[in-house]
Amino acid sequence: MERPLTVLQVALHHPTQGPAAFAKVPPKLQLDTSPLLLGRGQDAHLRLMVSRLSRQHLSLEPYREQGSSLLSFSLRVLSRQGCVWVNGLMLRFLEQVPLGAVNRVAFAGVQMAICIEWGISLEAFVCCVHLSPSPLIYRLKAEETDDHDEIPPQQQPPPGGSGEQTSGSLGFLQDPSPTQDSALQPSPGGGTEIQPRREPPEEALC
Template structure:
């Protein structure tokens, strides 16, 4: 009886639409439970040929939580120069964050959405890659306000009398 693999559905977008950058991206990849490397180096499993990308920029790392029969994943930043944005958090070198079912990731101009579809196999997982012609993530810029200044000048409410 064959055990179902956990599948990572990975959508990728880069604003330059440089198809050469994605020339080494396979449509599908089956991987053991070692970390899946993303970068421009020859040892990267997901190889993206962009000059500002580190040879080993990040990794998707499968693990099994104690008492669980399912693979879960964390994303680890491996670049000493760049950072990785994951679901609103900024990761620096060797910082990691557990992945949820749907994850929004940005690094070196690349937008990536990783959707985790659980399976029962603990020996391997699969990745399906999709190149998106349109942006995947909308991150509005923080707006500057003087809200703090106006609230700090207000008088505190009167204390109730006992």
């Protein structure tokens, strides 16, 4: 009896290079429980033609939590350059974070949305890749930065304001309104369908 596989629905967007950045990315691939590598190198499962990427930039790593019958996933940063934003959290080299059902990731100008559709197989999973013509992540203000250390001094929080977010960080990874959040929506037949947004605002993340 066939055991349904967990599916990672991955949407990719680059504001300047467009589909050319993802020309070498396969639309679908199946892996065992080894990490899925994303980067610029030939050994990457998802090979992105973006000069600012490392050969191995990040990995999506399946694991099984104790007492769970499903595969869970974490994102680990493999690049020593810059940083990776995951759901508004900044990660650096070798840091990792568990993924939820829907995740927004930004790195080196690339925007990525990851939706997990859980299956019952613990031996393998599938990754399906979609290219989005519209931005996947929206911000309220400030410029994106891949290097937290390069934020201009005027954007640093005032003394004593450690609890405030800086205007130069991606802590504002959120959608302006529910009506514009159409990148990841339930499909009529179940699961999740990735669709481009309508009328993205001018402040879409670069």
